[in-house]
Amino acid sequence: MLLTSIDPFVQEFDRQFDRLARQTLGWGQNDSRGAMPLDGVRRKDDVLLKFDLPGADPDSVEVTVDRGVLTVSARREEEYAEDDRLFVRERPMGTFTRRVYLSEHLDSEKIDAAYSNGVLVVRIPVLERARPRKVEIHKAAPEQKSIKA
Structure with a gap:
């Protein structure tokens, strides 16, 4: 597995915090981690998030890497006129952050990211030593049996 959690305390804290945030903000069970859902795809030579x-x-979207942790943050805000009266608010606003723990098999020096149509795609190359490869099988010469008389 290429995405790992190296600190069980942080992982449990994140899980409990997300549960509390879903209950408090009314996010449904299908809303993966609230306002910044994530899909991860493992391909032959890279991982796409x-x-x-x-x-x-x-301009608010930011991607950083520090000691094997990829952090994505973004801000969503909406301003209303002075005489506007907001009577329903279901869309979360503010600054959102998501952290992903990266495996040592990923090349964090060569990460690239692109943002288009509301989707941020982060590409992380897999190190050469971690890529699938075919192992050559050597055929041994048949043993020669000699009969001593």
Whole structure:
């Protein structure tokens, strides 16, 4: 597995915090981690992470890597006129952050990211030593049996 958690305390804290946030903010069970759902795809030579960021200001999207932790943050805000009266608010606003623990088999020096149509795609190359490869099988010469008389 190429995405791992190296600190069980942080992982449990994140899980409990997400559960509390879902209950408090009324996010449904199908809303994966609230306002920044993630899909991860493992391909032959890289890993793609796709983050949904609808309505996020493109200039606010930030991707950082520090000691094997990829952090994505973005801001979504909406301003209303002075005489506007908001009577329903279901879309979460504010700054959202998501952290992904990267395996040592990924090349964090060569990460690239692109943001288009509300989706941030982060591509992380797999190190050469971690890529699938075919192992050559050598055929041994048949043993010669000699009969001593």
